[in-house]
Amino acid sequence: MTTNDGDHERRSDSGQRSEPADADGYNHIDQAVIDSVGALGNRWRLEILLSLAEAEWEHRTNGYVLSFTELYDAVDVASTSQFSYHLEKLVGQFVDETEDGYRLTRAGGKLVRAIFSGVYERAPAFEPIDLEGGCLACDSTALVGARRDDMFVVTCAECETTLVADYLPRSQTRSRTPAEIAESVSRRIWSTVVLVRGGVCPECYGRVETTVDSQELGERSFFTSVSTCCECRFTVHLPIEVSAAFHPAAIGFLREHGTSLFDVPIWELFGHIRSETLSTTVCSESPFEATVEITRDGETLTLALEDDDSLTVRPTERLER
Numbered sequence: 001m002t003t004n005d006g007d008h009e010r011r012s013d014s015g016q017r018s019e020p021a022d023a024d025g026y027n028h029i030d031q032a033v034i035d036s037v038g039a040l041g042n043r044w045r046l047e048i049l050l051s052l053a054e055a056e057w058e059h060r061t062n063g064y065v066l067s068f069t070e071l072y073d074a075v076d077v078a079s080t081s082q083f084s085y086h087l088e089k090l091v092g093q094f095v096d097e098t099e100d101g102y103r104l105t106r107a108g109g110k111l112v113r114a115i116f117s118g119v120y121e122r123a124p125a126f127e128p129i130d131l132e133g134g135c136l137a138c139d140s141t142a143l144v145g146a147r148r149d150d151m152f153v154v155t156c157a158e159c160e161t162t163l164v165a166d167y168l169p170r171s172q173t174r175s176r177t178p179a180e181i182a183e184s185v186s187r188r189i190w191s192t193v194v195l196v197r198g199g200v201c202p203e204c205y206g207r208v209e210t211t212v213d214s215q216e217l218g219e220r221s222f223f224t225s226v227s228t229c230c231e232c233r234f235t236v237h238l239p240i241e242v243s244a245a246f247h248p249a250a251i252g253f254l255r256e257h258g259t260s261l262f263d264v265p266i267w268e269l270f271g272h273i274r275s276e277t278l279s280t281t282v283c284s285e286s287p288f289e290a291t292v293e294i295t296r297d298g299e300t301l302t303l304a305l306e307d308d309d310s311l312t313v314r315p316t317e318r319l320e321r
Contacts (some may be wrong), residue, residue: 044083049108117173126178133163135270169183190262193242211226241273250294258296281293291303300316302318
């Protein structure tokens with residue numbers, strides 16, 4: 001229910017869909033992009049970037065400058081002419097040239113952090129972990145978290161439905177137990193929800209558009225918010241109840257009743273969706289309109305959801321029962 005994937009069409013800055021990319025990929029790639037990507041295909045060039053990053057770390061200074069000589073001495077290259085050639089390929093996009101020497105650009109630093117964190121490496125497998133929560137397909141409370149390919153997945157042990165699938169970088173598994181990995185994934189999912197709710201892409205910080213779609217799990221149908229970045233196509237699927245729960249009125253309501261939403265993993269929230277704690281009534285599918293009721297300690301908060309070119313959530317009433 002939280003799978004992140006890509007869209008298959010390109011959206012323009014106006015939010016309208018433009019023509020799909022051609023068979024070779026995006027139809028807007030220019031030579032500068034090709035040159036930038038091509039500049040990275042060399043070990044010495046990566047060593048230059050890593051050496052500048054190590055200097056930043058050693059001196060605790062972002063944008064720390066190394067002279068030509070200092071940078072040359074830090075890289076295992078045969079001659080100054082070879083070094084100059086490879087350095088020149090990086091200047092502009094990944095390295096800034098200053099009067100005193102060279103420093104990483106923002107893009108260069110982001111690339112280095114990706115290398116350090118192991119984004120380009122698959123996370124190691126770990127022992128599956130039993131999780132508390134609820135299955136949206138069969139009401140079972142037996143959930144399991146594990147690594148599948150490069151994803152952290154939560155599945156139902158009874159019906160084997162996949163409930164959560166989210167990217168799992170190698171860095172997220174280092175120095176963590178399986179339980180700590182699961183907790184870190186939960187925290188990251190909520191940070192993603194916060195950004196998406198504000199219309200910001202968690203991947204590239206581009207503008208996000210959100211619509212409502214239906215999804216089948218077993219014999220049940222659910223409505224999900226589908227948030228897609230207009231720039232990089234990063235897409236997040238979430239139950240509409242999550243959007244309701246993250247409205248400030250709902251967060252405050254839950255806190256008043258002793259629950260910090262950010263401390264509740266999404267798979268535990270699924271258990272509330274299948275109970276009286278969090279219930280949804282769909283009033284109209286086209287245009288989409290629904291109400292979500294959150295009930296705690298005999299008190300109910302009702303929120304209205306509408307798909308009006310985006311998913312709008314607003315509180316309507318709060319009653320004691």
